Amino acid sequence: MSGGAPILSVRGLAKNFGALAVTRNVDLDVAKGARIGLIGPNGAGKTTLVNLLTGMLSSDAGEITLEGARIERMSPEKRVHRGLARTHQINTLLMEANARDNVAVAVAEREKYAWRLLRYGPQWRACLDEAQGYLEETGIGHAGDRRVSLLPYGEQRLLEIAIALSLKPRVMLLDEPGAGIPSSEAHLIHDALGRLPADIAILLIEHDMDLVFKFAKEIVVLVLGAVLTRGPPAQIAADPRVRSVYLGRSVA
Amino acid sequence: MSAIPQSKSDEPSALWHALPWLLALAFFFLADGYHSLGVNILIMILFTLSLDLALGYAGIITLGHAAFFGFGAYAAGLFNLHVSADPLLGLAAATLAAAALGLVTGALILHTRGETLLMLTLAIAAILHEAANHMRDLTGGDDGLAGIRPGAVFGLFRFDLWGKTSFLYCLGVLFVWFLISWRVVRSPFGRSLDGVRQNAKRMRAIGTPVWLRLVAMYALSAAMAGTAGALSAQTTRLVGLSVFELLTSGIVAVMLVLGGERRLYGAFVGATIYVLVQDVAGAINPFYWMFVIGILLVAIVLFFDGGLMGVIETARRKLRRGGAPGAAP
Numbered sequence: 001m002s003g004g005a006p007i008l009s010v011r012g013l014a015k016n017f018g019a020l021a022v023t024r025n026v027d028l029d030v031a032k033g034a035r036i037g038l039i040g041p042n043g044a045g046k047t048t049l050v051n052l053l054t055g056m057l058s059s060d061a062g063e064i065t066l067e068g069a070r071i072e073r074m075s076p077e078k079r080v081h082r083g084l085a086r087t088h089q090i091n092t093l094l095m096e097a098n099a100r101d102n103v104a105v106a107v108a109e110r111e112k113y114a115w116r117l118l119r120y121g122p123q124w125r126a127c128l129d130e131a132q133g134y135l136e137e138t139g140i141g142h143a144g145d146r147r148v149s150l151l152p153y154g155e156q157r158l159l160e161i162a163i164a165l166s167l168k169p170r171v172m173l174l175d176e177p178g179a180g181i182p183s184s185e186a187h188l189i190h191d192a193l194g195r196l197p198a199d200i201a202i203l204l205i206e207h208d209m210d211l212v213f214k215f216a217k218e219i220v221v222l223v224l225g226a227v228l229t230r231g232p233p234a235q236i237a238a239d240p241r242v243r244s245v246y247l248g249r250s251v252a
Numbered sequence: 253m254s255a256i257p258q259s260k261s262d263e264p265s266a267l268w269h270a271l272p273w274l275l276a277l278a279f280f281f282l283a284d285g286y287h288s289l290g291v292n293i294l295i296m297i298l299f300t301l302s303l304d305l306a307l308g309y310a311g312i313i314t315l316g317h318a319a320f321f322g323f324g325a326y327a328a329g330l331f332n333l334h335v336s337a338d339p340l341l342g343l344a345a346a347t348l349a350a351a352a353l354g355l356v357t358g359a360l361i362l363h364t365r366g367e368t369l370l371m372l373t374l375a376i377a378a379i380l381h382e383a384a385n386h387m388r389d390l391t392g393g394d395d396g397l398a399g400i401r402p403g404a405v406f407g408l409f410r411f412d413l414w415g416k417t418s419f420l421y422c423l424g425v426l427f428v429w430f431l432i433s434w435r436v437v438r439s440p441f442g443r444s445l446d447g448v449r450q451n452a453k454r455m456r457a458i459g460t461p462v463w464l465r466l467v468a469m470y471a472l473s474a475a476m477a478g479t480a481g482a483l484s485a486q487t488t489r490l491v492g493l494s495v496f497e498l499l500t501s502g503i504v505a506v507m508l509v510l511g512g513e514r515r516l517y518g519a520f521v522g523a524t525i526y527v528l529v530q531d532v533a534g535a536i537n538p539f540y541w542m543f544v545i546g547i548l549l550v551a552i553v554l555f556f557d558g559g560l561m562g563v564i565e566t567a568r569r570k571l572r573r574g575g576a577p578g579a580a581p
Contacts, residue, residue: 054457080459092457094450105447106458108440114460117472120438127440167458 005068006031007201008053008084008171013062013072015052015225022048024226026062030171034201037216037233039209041245045225046205047089050173053203054086055079067170081110085169087160089176089205093148099159100144103131106166131166138162138192154185158192171201178208190214213237221245264568272520276423280416287415293527294422295483300507300519301426301433302476307505308513309437310469311449313366315501316373317477319357319380322495324350324478325485326384329397332486337403339411343425343482350478351471358470363463374498381496396492400485411487418487425483429476433516436472445469446514506545510552512559521560 010028014021022045030036040046051057053064055076064072071079094102104127108114113123135141138158143151148159157177164172178189186208193215196202206212212219212233219236221228223245229236236242279290299321306312328346336342361372384391391397404410411417436442445465447455452462485491494500503526511522526545533541556563 056456075461076456077459077461080457086457088453088457092451092454094447094454096450097447101443105440105444105455109444109455109458109460113440114444114465115441117439117441117468118432118435120435120440120442124438124440124443163458 007034007067008203009063009065010053011063011065013049013052013064014060015048015057016060022225023052023059024224026222026225026227028220028227030201030203032170032201033199034203035215035217036201036203037212037219038203038205038222039207039212039219039236040222040228043224044222046222047175048225049222050086050175050203050205053173054084080167080169083168083170084173085164085167085171086173087164087175087177089179091153091156091160093156093159093163095149096147098145098147099135099140099151099155099162100128100131102148102159103134103162103166104128106163107131110167134162134166135159137165137195139188139195152185154181154188157181158188161192161196165196169200171203172196174202174204174206176206177204178206178211186211268568272517273423273427280419280423285414287419289527289531291415291418291422291483291487293524294419294426295480295487296504296507296523296527297520298422298426298429298483299477299480299504300511300523301429301516302473302480303504303508304513304516304519305433305436305476306470306473308508308515308518309442309449310445310466310473312362312466312470312473313370314373315370315498315505316375316377317473317504318496318498318500319373319377320350320354320474320477321481321484321500321504322377322380322384322491323353324481325491325495326391326397326481327478328482328485329400329491330390332400332402333397337401338407339402339405339421339486342402342486343479346482346485347475347479350481351475353478354471354474355467358467358474362466362470374501377496377498377501381493384493384496391491391493394493396490397485398490400489400491402486402489415487422483422487425479429479430516433476437514437516441465441468506549508559510545510549510559512561515558515561515565518559518561521564525560 006029008030010026013023013026015023026049038046038049048057052059055074059072062072063070066079066082066084069082071082104124107127107130108124113127116123132141132144135144138161140155140158140162143155148156151159161177177193178186181189190211204212204215216233218230219233220230221236221242228241228245229239283290303317306317307314324346327349328342331342331345357376361369364372385393402411405417405421409417444455444460448460448462448466456462481495507522507526508519510525511520512518529544530541533544552559558565
């Protein structure tokens, strides 16, 4: 892959739920601007891995290093401030607020305005202006004034991406951005992913194989919580083990 | 529904904002003999406003806000008896004391949610109730804390028998807290807490230190409730154990729901209606006045989203659209 030290590096990451090992000794290197697809059958531990990386779950063993700093014991919010952003498999949005406000609160948080109790004018307007930019970047610039609960599902998925983008992350974890989207709207997600800034490293978890193979430069296959294999898309598609545990199912 | 205005055209005109204060001043000049009632209304508005910050905006489920009202009341009373008779100093001391209590208890309980949090807030008020009951030497126990004699405001305006000074004093304090609340709910801080109320998981994902921010809002709300308690102690010159009772926490929650959450002015409407109904219906029949409040509450909760203030807002919008079609943007 591209040269230089990885931005995000994972070594020996492990997590057990009781006797069940959901993440087993996972190693992962994510370089600047990487486009990595993370695939695996249901229950392979993909979302668990995202939750371990973001700190929503605490790991039992292993190291996570973000830009040279160990983060595996840091709180989720500290990791966000260090440049690790995520989207959610199931929309996790402020449903009563409008789309622009959803992004603006993230901008305010990033800029640490959110501790200012009494100054409400100029900074908030600046956050709103910047927020509109991210909405346009993801293709939902027209939806800024609309209450999120009234947005079509596909646009809510894009809003998840716009919010993550507004945090100016170094690494972005996209947890099934295409989940639940009718195929007629799938191109919206394809387009939005294609427009993501080249210098952000992206880890994409996705069931939609079209999307993964089009988007990723490298694919990591997770089975039963462990990395089965990794490599460029063509090699993964040709790997008989991958076919048998994963692709084979849908092909057969 | 979020009541933080989403667009400029949604904002009511300056006249609407001036209305409650103009009404209060009109009351001051016209309602001779009712100033004590007015003082009671103003204090309950302030208390309800404090709950709107915690419960309304930040979504902190609490049935123990009396803890801060009562703590502020006792703090102001004790400050008056043992330190200084200056009312503003007493007010400041009580406010800080309540804020400190909010900070400590908030830090202890705000990592919990839902029913657990509800029980913990109840428990804290109950503990304070028992503590005040047992420390008779300090608080007077169930006889109450008597002998409070606040000095003149700014050393100039003495508290009179009819409550005229008290009324303006409370109105001034309410105005200051209202301005603070107004800015806080529109600040990035307030908006982030509105976000926490809607979806804490989302806020954590954008890097919000949820617990810390809730504690900060809780302490602010506690400070405001403490000011309300202090005003009550200074104007009635008495603090009884009932300030810590569950009923006190319940009444303020009823006032907020009646008036409408997340509207700031909801506190004004809810507390005013409640105290007036209590006074009028209570004079007609001292045993059944709660019946009126009960009916009102059921009607509001079942039929009107956003309380009485929600009804007023809807009427205002309709009025504007119907009355001045050319003025629409």
